[in-house]
Amino acid sequence: MSLLLRLGVVWFVIGMLPAMVVAAELPVVVGLKHLRNAEPREWNEFPEQAAGREWTAEFELSEKFRPQTLRVRHRDLKQLWRIRIDEHEIARLPRDENAMVTFWPLPTDKLAPGKHTLKISSTDKAADDIWIGDVTLDDRPQAEVLAEGKIDITVVDQAGQPIPARITIVDEHGSLMTTSAVSNDTLAVRPGVLYTATGRAPFGVPRGRYTIYAGRGFEYSLAQAQVQITAGDVKEVRLSLTREVDTAGWVACDTHVHTLTYSGHGDSTIQERMITLAGEGIELPIATDHNVQINHAPFAEQLGVRRFFTPVIGNEVTTKVGHFNVFPLTADMPVLDHRGTDWQQVGDALQAAGPERIVILNHARDLHSGFRPFGPTRHIAMAGEDREGWSLPANAMEVVNSGATQNDPWQLFNDWLGLLNRGLAITPIGSSDSHDVSKHFVGQGRTYIQVDDRDPSEIDVAAACRSLRAGRVMSGSGLICKATINGQAGPGDLAPKSDEYQIAVEACGPRWVPTPEVRLYVNGVAVTAKPQTTGSSALPRGVRWRGTWHLTGLKHDAHVVAVAVGAGVKGLYWPSAKPYQPTSPDASTHCVGCCGAIRIDGDGDGSYRSPNAYAAEMLSRIGNDETKLVTGLAKFDESVAVQIASLLRAQDAERYAALVKLAAGDVPPQIKRGVLDYHAAWRAGLPGNASQSSSLR
Numbered sequence: 025m026s027l028l029l030r031l032g033v034v035w036f037v038i039g040m041l042p043a044m045v046v047a048a049e050l051p052v053v054v055g056l057k058h059l060r061n062a063e064p065r066e067w068n069e070f071p072e073q074a075a076g077r078e079w080t081a082e083f084e085l086s087e088k089f090r091p092q093t094l095r096v097r098h099r100d101l102k103q104l105w106r107i108r109i110d111e112h113e114i115a116r117l118p119r120d121e122n123a124m125v126t127f128w129p130l131p132t133d134k135l136a137p138g139k140h141t142l143k144i145s146s147t148d149k150a151a152d153d154i155w156i157g158d159v160t161l162d163d164r165p166q167a168e169v170l171a172e173g174k175i176d177i178t179v180v181d182q183a184g185q186p187i188p189a190r191i192t193i194v195d196e197h198g199s200l201m202t203t204s205a206v207s208n209d210t211l212a213v214r215p216g217v218l219y220t221a222t223g224r225a226p227f228g229v230p231r232g233r234y235t236i237y238a239g240r241g242f243e244y245s246l247a248q249a250q251v252q253i254t255a256g257d258v259k260e261v262r263l264s265l266t267r268e269v270d271t272a273g274w275v276a277c278d279t280h281v282h283t284l285t286y287s288g289h290g291d292s293t294i295q296e297r298m299i300t301l302a303g304e305g306i307e308l309p310i311a312t313d314h315n316v317q318i319n320h321a322p323f324a325e326q327l328g329v330r331r332f333f334t335p336v337i338g339n340e341v342t343t344k345v346g347h348f349n350v351f352p353l354t355a356d357m358p359v360l361d362h363r364g365t366d367w368q369q370v371g372d373a374l375q376a377a378g379p380e381r382i383v384i385l386n387h388a389r390d391l392h393s394g395f396r397p398f399g400p401t402r403h404i405a406m407a408g409e410d411r412e413g414w415s416l417p418a419n420a421m422e423v424v425n426s427g428a429t430q431n432d433p434w435q436l437f438n439d440w441l442g443l444l445n446r447g448l449a450i451t452p453i454g455s456s457d458s459h460d461v462s463k464h465f466v467g468q469g470r471t472y473i474q475v476d477d478r479d480p481s482e483i484d485v486a487a488a489c490r491s492l493r494a495g496r497v498m499s500g501s502g503l504i505c506k507a508t509i510n511g512q513a514g515p516g517d518l519a520p521k522s523d524e525y526q527i528a529v530e531a532c533g534p535r536w537v538p539t540p541e542v543r544l545y546v547n548g549v550a551v552t553a554k555p556q557t558t559g560s561s562a563l564p565r566g567v568r569w570r571g572t573w574h575l576t577g578l579k580h581d582a583h584v585v586a587v588a589v590g591a592g593v594k595g596l597y598w599p600s601a602k603p604y605q606p607t608s609p610d611a612s613t614h615c616v617g618c619c620g621a622i623r624i625d626g627d628g629d630g631s632y633r634s635p636n637a638y639a640a641e642m643l644s645r646i647g648n649d650e651t652k653l654v655t656g657l658a659k660f661d662e663s664v665a666v667q668i669a670s671l672l673r674a675q676d677a678e679r680y681a682a683l684v685k686l687a688a689g690d691v692p693p694q695i696k697r698g699v700l701d702y703h704a705a706w707r708a709g710l711p712g713n714a715s716q717s718s719s720l721r
């Protein structure tokens with residue numbers, strides 16, 4: 025055997041076949057190579073020096089050896105990488121950062137005995153660090169290689185009933201393993217990933233040792249089994265899921281769902297999308313292909329998954345000045361106009377969606393068509409201020425987009441809190457923006473909306489939209505936050521005036537999500553007082569963190585928000601994605617969650633005033649006296665000082681300069697911070713100063 029290995033050919037015998045059949049494999053690249061197509065280094069988790077820009081390996085085919093299938097292991101592919109043998113293109117590898125083993129048919133008629141060259145390369149200009157290797161040639165057809173043994177999986181719920189789920193097959197080297205399964209009426213399949221609409225999934229695999237996982241989104245447990253497959257094996261595996269996170273009274277909504285069929289990019293067909301929605305336990309999917317209004321319902325009926333969710337028609341109104349998800353719409357109404365070139369025009373066009381419309385500002389920190397909605401040159405995050413004076417035509421914004429993640433997981437939350445301080449009623453949204461079956465999968469980011477959830481096929485869409493608009497949500501990716509004030513007021517509520525506010529927060533997620541750090545924000549300012557926490561061993565299932573803050577002496581209104589951020593999930597059963605448009609080579613991933621804002625009527629007048637409203641009142645009341653302004657501001661936290669600075673800068677340059685000067689002197693710390701931080705943020709975004717990555721707090 026060792027002699028044969030040195031010769032480059034491994035011979036082995038498939039048992040149980042009528043005649044003695046001998047299959048052969050030829051290793052061409054042993055082990056993994058680190059390649060980098062272009063400088064600089066993409067992620068700092070890769071070695072500084074790559075083995076090369078591309079990889080070339082020579083191999084020789086004997087008279088007896090006719091290869092039919094190429095097998096390759098790869099990970100961290102973001103750009104297009106190709107494999108060629110001589111001049112023949114053998115594979116265009118999937119642009120997928122997850123580790124996987126894929127198989128490619130070879131043009132046997134063109135591979136004569138003798139010497140050949142295998143080349144792995146990418147012509148893309150964007151830097152991509154990858155691991156690739158373990159390349160072997162196999163003399164059997166691909167179908168035969170992938171069906172050496174068979175696995176028949178059933179996924180059931182706690183009552184023993186089969187349920188739609190995601191199944192993940194990982195080999196002993198930690199890569200997704202391609203199976204013989206193909207997408208059909210009940211399965212949506214990619215390498216190492218099968219979504220089943222029925223709970224059943226039979227498929228073939230090459231011989232080997234595998235870990236098989238079943239899951240159903242982050243409300244559920246993760247089931248797993250080890251399976252050893254040798255040629256000819258047929259193994260049955262039953263995996264049982266339990267619900268870990270209690271979401272009674274809340275529906276799982278993904279507001280940002282694409283298909284290849286109607287968006288023209290990504291890889292999920294509309295049929296595969298129906299199966300993946302069911303498999304991830306999404307109960308209220310919003311169809312948001314670009315500039316079209318598609319009804320998912322007939323496809324859900326056809327595939328027998330309509331009973332698991334209530335489809336909603338929406339549209340990702342994709343403009344040159346941002347992407348906005350709008351719903352609920354109807355299929356027969358005119359398609360919303362996406363040609364607006366400023367937010368006034370976009371807002372006017374979206375009126376056609378009717379008064380109940382939800383409009384979500386998507387991925388506000390990402391660059392599309394040269395426009396970054398909340399880039400520092402056009403937005404001052406801490407003040408929620410648009411530098412061009414545009415008013416946001418949305419009533420919600422994505423704080424989590426699991427397909428387009430950020431280096432700084434807190435940034436979009438801070439952007440949202442700035443808008444709340446500005447006085448905008450904006451609901452925080454978690455979504456997936458999934459265009460794919462498994463690369464960035466549907467429902468990873470999601471929004472739980474408070475509405476009757478007893479029958480997921482008959483969700484009251486109008487009620488859900490009202491609730492969403494009121495901010496009655498918990499949003500996240502892997503985590504959500506439950507919060508109450510004095511045991512009564514929750515997201516979307518106004519807590520009545522009280523001497524003391526007891527703010528109880530739970531960060532909820534399954535056991536397979538890392539424990540998060542939780543911050544409480546009052547008027548967008550992180551509370552520094554330590555909460556009273558419960559030890560992790562005393563936490564019930566589905567709760568990853570529990571703490572209570574006691575807030576006293578609050579004399580003004582405020583909004584309260586809890587945000588949880590933890591490490592991302594590395595396991596290939598639910599992998600958190602690396603930053604989408606990275607601003608640093610740090611490849612850290614995150615799970616995040618929050619609750620909709622709870623408002624406090626701290627001044628006891630029966631209604632809520634934002635920091636911006638207090639600031640505007642104070643400016644008109646106090647008039648031209650900056651010293652009085654400082655006295656007035658002393659009663660508030662820094663959010664009101666930020667708003668005063670923002671309003672004054674826009675109204676009166678001279679008075680603004682006087683305020684900044686005053687703030688540099690002897691004033692209470694929250695006024696100093698508010699005014700001077702605002703001033704720094706404003707200056708940082710002036711032409712010539714702007715760094716697109718600036719995080720303002």
Ligand SMILES: [Zn+2]
Pocket residue numbers: 340347386387
């Ligand atoms: Zn978009």
Ligand SMILES: [Zn+2]
Pocket residue numbers: 280282340457
């Ligand atoms: Zn999108």
